[in-house]
Amino acid sequence: MSLLEGLNPAQREAVIAPSGPLLILAGPGSGKTRVITHRIANLIQREGVNPHRIMAVTFTNKAATEMKVRLSKLVGRDAEGLTVGTFHATCSRILRREADHIGLSPHFVIYDEDDQLSLVKSVLKELEIDEKRFSPRGCLSEISSAKSELRDPLQYSEFAQSYRQEVVARVYRRYQELLSQNGALDFDDLLATAVELFRTNPEVLERYQERYQHLLVDEFQDTNVAQYAFVRQLGGKHRNVCVVGDPDQSIYSWRSADIRNILNFEQDYPDLKVVLLEQNYRSTGTILEAAQGVISANTKRKSKKLWTENPRGGPIAIFEAYNEEEEASYVAREIEWLVSHGGHRLRDFSVMYRTNAQSRALEKAFRYYTIRYKLVGGVRFYERREVKDILAYLRLLQNPADGVALARVVNMPPRGIGDRTMAEIERIAEQRGISLFGAIRAAVSENGTAGKAAQLASRVRNSLAAFLEMMDGLLQEKSELGIEQLLDLALERTGYRAFVLDGTDEGRERWENVQELRTVAKEYEHLVPETAMDMFLEEATLMSDVDGLKEEEEGVTLITLHAAKGLEYPCVFIVGMEDGICPHSRSFDDPAAMEEERRLCYVGITRAMQRLWLVYATRRTLYGNMSYNEPSRFLADIPPGLADGNGAHAAGTARPSPLHVSSPGRRSPEPRSWPAPNGKKAQEIAPTPPRPRTSLPPPAPQPLATPRSAEPQFRPGDRVYHPAFGNGVVVSSQMQRGDEEVTVAFEQRGVKKLALSFAPLQRA
DNA sequence: CGAAAGGCTCTTTTT
DNA sequence: GAGCCTTTCG
Numbered sequence: 001m002s003l004l005e006g007l008n009p010a011q012r013e014a015v016i017a018p019s020g021p022l023l024i025l026a027g028p029g030s031g032k033t034r035v036i037t038h039r040i041a042n043l044i045q046r047e048g049v050n051p052h053r054i055m056a057v058t059f060t061n062k063a064a065t066e067m068k069v070r071l072s073k074l075v076g077r078d079a080e081g082l083t084v085g086t087f088h089a090t091c092s093r094i095l096r097r098e099a100d101h102i103g104l105s106p107h108f109v110i111y112d113e114d115d116q117l118s119l120v121k122s123v124l125k126e127l128e129i130d131e132k133r134f135s136p137r138g139c140l141s142e143i144s145s146a147k148s149e150l151r152d153p154l155q156y157s158e159f160a161q162s163y164r165q166e167v168v169a170r171v172y173r174r175y176q177e178l179l180s181q182n183g184a185l186d187f188d189d190l191l192a193t194a195v196e197l198f199r200t201n202p203e204v205l206e207r208y209q210e211r212y213q214h215l216l217v218d219e220f221q222d223t224n225v226a227q228y229a230f231v232r233q234l235g236g237k238h239r240n241v242c243v244v245g246d247p248d249q250s251i252y253s254w255r256s257a258d259i260r261n262i263l264n265f266e267q268d269y270p271d272l273k274v275v276l277l278e279q280n281y282r283s284t285g286t287i288l289e290a291a292q293g294v295i296s297a298n299t300k301r302k303s304k305k306l307w308t309e310n311p312r313g314g315p316i317a318i319f320e321a322y323n324e325e326e327e328a329s330y331v332a333r334e335i336e337w338l339v340s341h342g343g344h345r346l347r348d349f350s351v352m353y354r355t356n357a358q359s360r361a362l363e364k365a366f367r368y369y370t371i372r373y374k375l376v377g378g379v380r381f382y383e384r385r386e387v388k389d390i391l392a393y394l395r396l397l398q399n400p401a402d403g404v405a406l407a408r409v410v411n412m413p414p415r416g417i418g419d420r421t422m423a424e425i426e427r428i429a430e431q432r433g434i435s436l437f438g439a440i441r442a443a444v445s446e447n448g449t450a451g452k453a454a455q456l457a458s459r460v461r462n463s464l465a466a467f468l469e470m471m472d473g474l475l476q477e478k479s480e481l482g483i484e485q486l487l488d489l490a491l492e493r494t495g496y497r498a499f500v501l502d503g504t505d506e507g508r509e510r511w512e513n514v515q516e517l518r519t520v521a522k523e524y525e526h527l528v529p530e531t532a533m534d535m536f537l538e539e540a541t542l543m544s545d546v547d548g549l550k551e552e553e554e555g556v557t558l559i560t561l562h563a564a565k566g567l568e569y570p571c572v573f574i575v576g577m578e579d580g581i582c583p584h585s586r587s588f589d590d591p592a593a594m595e596e597e598r599r600l601c602y603v604g605i606t607r608a609m610q611r612l613w614l615v616y617a618t619r620r621t622l623y624g625n626m627s628y629n630e631p632s633r634f635l636a637d638i639p640p641g642l643a644d645g646n647g648a649h650a651a652g653t654a655r656p657s658p659l660h661v662s663s664p665g666r667r668s669p670e671p672r673s674w675p676a677p678n679g680k681k682a683q684e685i686a687p688t689p690p691r692p693r694t695s696l697p698p699p700a701p702q703p704l705a706t707p708r709s710a711e712p713q714f715r716p717g718d719r720v721y722h723p724a725f726g727n728g729v730v731v732s733s734q735m736q737r738g739d740e741e742v743t744v745a746f747e748q749r750g751v752k753k754l755a756l757s758f759a760p761l762q763r764a
Numbered sequence: 765c766g767a768a769a770g771g772c773t774c775t776t777t778t779t
Numbered sequence: 780g781a782g783c784c785t786t787t788c789g
Contacts, residue, residue, distance in 0.1 A: 562777045
């Protein structure tokens with residue numbers, strides 16, 4: 001099969017563009033991943049580039065994995081030689097390999113946000129800075145952005161102007177010292193330290209430049225200064241840097257992503273070739289048009305003209321719910337209806353929201369309606385308390401200098417080493433510049449002797465001695481044990497197993513998570529023993545939300561708008577379409593932030609292939625109390641005629657919710673256009689009449705694909721095609737309540753009964 | 765020291 | 780409404 005088969009002219013151009021800097025501006029659904037993978041395949045197969053010389057960088061492991069899978073299909077075994085990974089993982093691998101050049105232990109651990117926060121807190125305590133005035137979170141985010149911009153503590157303190165910044169500068173300096181003492185790097189360090197390595201070791205950089213003659217970067221609009229510096233360094237020699245991105249989908253500026261990287265890119269590489277991918281293969285014309293309506297209200301953007309050959313599709317549904325519970329049950333019932341009548345499966349659906357807290361009401365409704373769902377984000381597996389505890393034990397065994405890990409587990413389960421004791425230990429560690437572990441050892445061995453380290457009660461001393469002895473025992477045995485065995489032994493010796501299994505259901509659940517971790521650990525046993533533990537701990541830390549998402553698994557996906565970037569679903573609900581939520585209230589006084597909210601909304605809308613629902617509630621409980629929000633201003637930017645404003649789009653939406661007896665039904669049975677042409681806010685256009693206390697009868701579903709008629713369009717024997725089910729033959733067809741119900745025998749999927757107004761059924 | 769209870773403050777998004 | 784921190788009591 002030709003590599004160029006089935007590509008449009010722009011895609012083809014991007015795939016075969018000659019070596020040299022290349023910027024691919026790719027609109028949503030324009031076949032971006034396809035272009036990257038085909039370009040790599042083209043390099044290997046047509047230009048004879050050794051796969052070892054190609055590096056592709058993504059933002060999530062999931063994107064990396066997907067890319068690898070697709071490449072395996074394209075180039076077979078050659079894919080094995082490629083370097084494909086996230087920025088963080090790629091930098092981490094390089095740093096472990098080259099650690100000795102910058103005085104770093106190759107066994108460094110990676111601190112996630114939890115660990116970072118504990119470290120900042122201990123710094124604040126040590127420097128006697130009031131947490132009330134300088135929140136640990138605030139300090140951390142300041143430090144994080146400094147690192148993302150490659151400013152070390154010294155540079156930061158020079159640049160510091162306000163009192164606040166001066167304080168943060170002191171915290172930053174000490175924080176960095178402690179990281180180093182603990183043998184740890186945080187997320188941001190992975191990038192900044194890699195850049196530093198290359199900057200201070202030209203010969204190392206040259207080796208990597210020589211090796212990686214071709215670089216490809218996905219989601220370039222979300223790179224920060226450090227990531228861009230890394231790309232520039234690596235690509236500095238051969239200049240074969242291909243970056244792919246879409247400024248309209250830049251949604252991570254709060255994590256220091258800088259759209260200006262795209263502009264800088266053009267300046268840094270004057271001979272840059274630019275390819276625009278503007279044809280959308282994903283969404284219906286209606287959805288694409290709505291998306292463009294929303295995004296074009298941003299002032300600071302280059303306008304693109306996206307287009308599609310896809311059918312226009314049905315209208316977008318806009319539904320006003322009474323509160324978040326009705327919102328959730330509306331979503332649940334729509335899905336239920338479409339799954340039983342519309343020929344959709346649960347996995348075709350995704351419900352997207354601005355903040356993770358919004359998933360709660362949805363989960364409740366889904367459980368009530370017994371609809372299976374897959375929750376992305378929320379409390380992740382690797383962030384569960386018991387999982388983090390176990391990982392901390394393993395970290396401590398791998399790297400006894402890791403003070404954050406020690407502080408986490410030293411009294412978990414409780415073993416008589418409380419805050420006061422630890423404060424004393426911390427004092428010793430700080431005083432002597434040694435690790436917490438070393439300080440415990442010192443305290444135990446020196447207590448009561450001349451020049452004693454501390455005055456400890458004998459009970460406390462015994463507790464510490466017991467802990468020390470236990471850890472020393474594990475440390476001695478660890479070299480002979482695999483990860484799994486070490487984990488088992490640690491669970492016993494530390495008493496953690498007995499601690500978790502406390503007889504409650506919750507305890508059993510937590511123990512299952514521990515077992516799950518054990519299963520993951522098993523997968524690392526085939527690795528080289530010296531690095532297996534490092535890899536295991538690293539991957540546990542660098543795992544991202546979407547990485548755990550299994551598309552093939554049945555169930556509705558619940559996901560934040562941020563995490564949904566890069567995904568697509570036949571049917572998408574965006575809930576909480578309210579001013580204050582989407583856009584989030586934090587963006588109200590910042591035009592740039594508001595533009596980002598709009599991009600976020602745009603990202604959400606463009607995830608939808610066939611159907612889109614935008615849902616808002618007139619009131620909802622927010623942070624514990626009731627708030628009343630206006631419909632999102634973004635709704636008013638959807639061009640007129642694309643949406644049904646009463647939520648009538650799909651199923652029996654007006655059925656009373658069994659969850660809430662008092663829940664009112666639909667406001668008005670007749671569809672109204674949304675919004676009014678003058679683009680005023682929804683509420684001003686269509687003032688909401690008081691909602692009736694009883695629900696109205698459900699209106700007949702609105703046909704999307706066909707006009708209503710008394711005669712069935714399909715007859716037994718007709719050959720048909722359905723995007724999800726493939727080819728089939730009509731078995732029977734009859735009119736039901738103004739809708740045509742077609743029974744089709746699909747070649748692959750068996751017999752399905754479809755409602756024609758909802759099933760995208762075509763004649764084949 | 766540890767468990768339990770009550771009060772406090774915030775919550776955007778995450779590699 | 781939840782998680783975090785502080786307080787209180789055994």
